[in-house]
Amino acid sequence: MSDNHPINVRGLNHWFGTGEARKQAIFDVDLTVARGSLTVLMGPSGSGKTTVLTLMGCLRDVQDGSICLLGHELMGAGNTLNEALRRRLGFIFQAHNLHGSLTAMQNVQMGLQVHRLNDPEAERQAARHALSLVGLADRMDYLPGNLSGGQKQRVAVARALVGNPDIVFADEPTAALDKESGLNVVAMLKKLGEQRGTTTVMVTHDNRILELADRIVTLEDGRIVSDTSPVRD
Amino acid sequence: MSRLLQWLFGRLPIGWLQLTHSRTRFAAAIAGVAFANVLVFVQLGIMNSMATATLKPYEFFTADIMISASDANSMTEGGNVARQWLFQAQADPEVTLGTGIFVGNTSWPRPTKTLGLTSFGIDPTLPDFLSPVLKPKLATLQLKDSAILDMATRGLPRDEAAAIRPQTPASFEVTGKTVTLYDTFQGGGGFGGDGYMIMSDQTFLSLFPARRSAAPDHILLKVTPGADPDEVAGRLRELISDKSLRIRSYAQAKAEDLSYQQTKRPTGIIFGFGVIIGVLVGIVIVYQVLSTDVADHLSEYATFKAMGYPQKFFLGIVFEEALILAVFGFVPGVLVGTGLLAGMKKATNLPLAMTWEMAVIVLIGTLVACSLSGAIATRRLAAADPADLF
Numbered sequence: 001m002s003d004n005h006p007i008n009v010r011g012l013n014h015w016f017g018t019g020e021a022r023k024q025a026i027f028d029v030d031l032t033v034a035r036g037s038l039t040v041l042m043g044p045s046g047s048g049k050t051t052v053l054t055l056m057g058c059l060r061d062v063q064d065g066s067i068c069l070l071g072h073e074l075m076g077a078g079n080t081l082n083e084a085l086r087r088r089l090g091f092i093f094q095a096h097n098l099h100g101s102l103t104a105m106q107n108v109q110m111g112l113q114v115h116r117l118n119d120p121e122a123e124r125q126a127a128r129h130a131l132s133l134v135g136l137a138d139r140m141d142y143l144p145g146n147l148s149g150g151q152k153q154r155v156a157v158a159r160a161l162v163g164n165p166d167i168v169f170a171d172e173p174t175a176a177l178d179k180e181s182g183l184n185v186v187a188m189l190k191k192l193g194e195q196r197g198t199t200t201v202m203v204t205h206d207n208r209i210l211e212l213a214d215r216i217v218t219l220e221d222g223r224i225v226s227d228t229s230p231v232r233d
Numbered sequence: 234m235s236r237l238l239q240w241l242f243g244r245l246p247i248g249w250l251q252l253t254h255s256r257t258r259f260a261a262a263i264a265g266v267a268f269a270n271v272l273v274f275v276q277l278g279i280m281n282s283m284a285t286a287t288l289k290p291y292e293f294f295t296a297d298i299m300i301s302a303s304d305a306n307s308m309t310e311g312g313n314v315a316r317q318w319l320f321q322a323q324a325d326p327e328v329t330l331g332t333g334i335f336v337g338n339t340s341w342p343r344p345t346k347t348l349g350l351t352s353f354g355i356d357p358t359l360p361d362f363l364s365p366v367l368k369p370k371l372a373t374l375q376l377k378d379s380a381i382l383d384m385a386t387r388g389l390p391r392d393e394a395a396a397i398r399p400q401t402p403a404s405f406e407v408t409g410k411t412v413t414l415y416d417t418f419q420g421g422g423g424f425g426g427d428g429y430m431i432m433s434d435q436t437f438l439s440l441f442p443a444r445r446s447a448a449p450d451h452i453l454l455k456v457t458p459g460a461d462p463d464e465v466a467g468r469l470r471e472l473i474s475d476k477s478l479r480i481r482s483y484a485q486a487k488a489e490d491l492s493y494q495q496t497k498r499p500t501g502i503i504f505g506f507g508v509i510i511g512v513l514v515g516i517v518i519v520y521q522v523l524s525t526d527v528a529d530h531l532s533e534y535a536t537f538k539a540m541g542y543p544q545k546f547f548l549g550i551v552f553e554e555a556l557i558l559a560v561f562g563f564v565p566g567v568l569v570g571t572g573l574l575a576g577m578k579k580a581t582n583l584p585l586a587m588t589w590e591m592a593v594i595v596l597i598g599t600l601v602a603c604s605l606s607g608a609i610a611t612r613r614l615a616a617a618d619p620a621d622l623f
Contacts, residue, residue: 059539059620079544087541097536099247101254106245113244114541120239 003071006167006199007033007056012065014051014222025051027222029065033215036193038186038200040210043219049203050171052219056201057089057169058082070166087114090165090198094172096156098144104131104155105140111159130158133188135181149176157185161192168192170202179208186212238553248553251526262522266562266599267569269515273595274570276507278577278585283501285584286423287494291487293353293420293431294334294362296453297462298322298469299486303477305451306493308486309336309351309425313448318473322452325468327460332356333449335437339412339430341405346388351426352380354437362453366418367431373399373415374433380412383420386428387582407440421584424500453483512602519558519603523551523610531617539619547614555607559599566599567592 014026026048033039041049054060056067058074067074069085077085090111098107108127117123131140134154144152153176160168168189174182186209192198193214202213210216211230218226238246252259290308300318305311319331335354340347355362357374370381382403384394394417397403403414412432420429438444456465462482469480481489495501527534534547571587578585 054620057539083541083543085541086539089541091536091539093536095532097532099530099533099536101250102245102247106250109245110537111540114537118243 270566
């Protein structure tokens, strides 16, 4: 089951706050994501899509329900398991979160060093290749401060993908990109799914990329209100 | 540097890259650590010079046991000791020789400044109690009203000190008597006086008419070769009926004097506090730099957490920064400290100098203090929550 469906969510509930201020954000969410697929989470602001994404990405503790990620139950998982699982994931943040003191290549290298390859030359080669794929071969030694917003986002994409993750979690990855660049990034993720079986779960409001999605899950008020697969020609 | 650190750590030297990303802040941080280093070096230098100056008069003599009055916390202070205890001490089979030494302060009025000289009166017929350096000058002291002078006396021009020889002596008056300086020896000004003067006990008693030959300041004893001075001193404490006397081995007397100067006298305590304050200043400066740096990079650290980097990776970055600041701050600190101590030595003639021991102790102390600051700063890392990135 886990080989073909790296993400299995069952009866997921989640609350924020404590005591009287405690508020439920996620209500009984069930979601199974197929390997190699590109799943888009949509919904209005505050609908719970980012919370679901962070729970599936081992970035929050599961409070109630079950999430089976890459064959491991996240309910009650400790730091060691969470860290080990995170190393098999790729994250693309809306705010890119590049390290300002590191060059584009060094930022991408950080996506590899977490695997402790202990082969700096191989890391550099892989980083160069990843940056070339996102069209930044000529910006490798630039610090993030000297890159445009779109270029930074592409470095963040390269950093997320350079370690060949099993799953990519992306939060508005195309927000800072022009149409062509945005489509290229999503097409790349799609291609990775087809070629390597990389699964992508993406939060987006960008209607331009919906046509590439294998599945569109819409949340409202913490509940899944629709789960569709676009019909393609 | 970056490559060297990458080779050392086996990963990108993120701490180094973060610190050097803002050159101004890095320079300010280094200056802060260097400042703390200089503070500690100066205080340590003064403490060391106090130790050197305290032990200096002990170097003029060779003895195995010293008998002093109960209030004699150092070689140059305290009451007298009755000479009868010298004779009684010699009743011990392992005490071979004894002598009394006199200590007093003499003033040498000079055109611009009156020099304060700590003067010792010794028995010139007993060369065994003088250091090998002073022994050859003993014959000079047998002349009436003669003395030998510390050539490093503060306030005495070098050429004038060098000119004092048996052929060209110098004289000055003390309490209406003329003292003639026939020779010099290497001493060095301390915290109590500008320099030292050594003379015969007879000359001393003529300069200090209130003093009596039967009451020297200290009694020095020699024991038979191979005898344990501490053991003999223990026996003498039993033997001598005046239980208020301090009867100690010469080595123990030196150690106790040093400890008294450093821990009981205000100067020692003040300089000791100076060292502690320097260390605290260093810890606070490094903590400020590191905690600000951690706060500035929280989102980056949270990103690395999301990528699966373990806690020890972040601790490694903070400690890497702490160690870089320690080493980079130490280098200018030791250079400025050396220069300052040399300048202070020139101005005061105190035995102030940078030593290898001081440099190593301060380097180790800086590394420890910076690591401690780093350890405190890492508490801020807990605030780096990867879930906040979305």
